[in-house]
Amino acid sequence: MPEANGMILSKEEENDNEVRREDQDAINEFGRLNARLDEVKRQKTLEKIDDASTELMMGDGDAVMLSLGGAMFEATEDEATEYCEAEVERQQKILDKLSEEEAGIVERQETLKKLLYGRFGKSINLEA
Numbered sequence: 001m002p003e004a005n006g007m008i009l010s011k012e013e014e015n016d017n018e019v020r021r022e023d024q025d026a027i028n029e030f031g032r033l034n035a036r037l038d039e040v041k042r043q044k045t046l047e048k049i050d051d052a053s054t055e056l057m058m059g060d061g062d063a064v065m066l067s068l069g070g071a072m073f074e075a076t077e078d079e080a081t082e083y084c085e086a087e088v089e090r091q092q093k094i095l096d097k098l099s100e101e102e103a104g105i106v107e108r109q110e111t112l113k114k115l116l117y118g119r120f121g122k123s124i125n126l127e128a
Contacts (some may be wrong), residue, residue, distance in 0.1 A: 005041060015070065016117060017120060017123075020090075023116070023119060023120075026112050026115055026116055027116065027124075029112060030109060030113075030116070030126060032110045033105050033108055033109050033112075033114065034109070036101075037102060037105045037109075039101070040098045040101055040102045040105070046091045046092060046095050049084055049087050049088050049091055050088055052084055053081060053084035053085060053088060056077055056081045056084060061077050062077065063075065063076060063077070064076075064077055064080045066079070066080050066083060067090050074110070086120050109126075112126070113126050
C-alpha cells in the first residue's frame with residue numbers, strides 16, 4: 001500500500017495515474033535541482049574567511065601560516081590580512097551569484113511541485 005510522509009494512504013488518496021515520460025522528466029529535474037540546491041547551500045564559506053580576517057586583526061604582528069589550496073605558506077600578518085580581504089571580496093561575488101541561483105532553483109521547484117502534486121496528489125513526496 002503506498003505511503004505519503006511515512007503514513008499509509010487511504011483508498012481515496014491513492015493515485016493510479018500512470019507515470020508519463022513528461023512526469024518522469026519533471027521528477028528527475030526536481031531531483032537534480034534539489035541536489036544542486038544542497039551544493040549551493042554548502043558553498044557559502046564567506047563567514048569562515050571573515051572570521052580568519054578578524055583573528056588576524058587581533059594578532060600581535062607575528063608571522064602567520066597561510067593555507068592556499070593544500071599548501072601552507074609563512075606570511076606576515078599584513079600579507080595574510082590583505083589576502084583575506086581579497087578573498088572575502090571574491091567569495092562575496094560568488095555568494096551573490098549562488099544566492100541568485102538558489103532563488104531560481106527554489107522558484108522552479110515550486111512550479112514542479114504544483115505540477116506533480118496536481119497530477120499525483122499525496123502519492124508523491126517532494127519534500128526534503
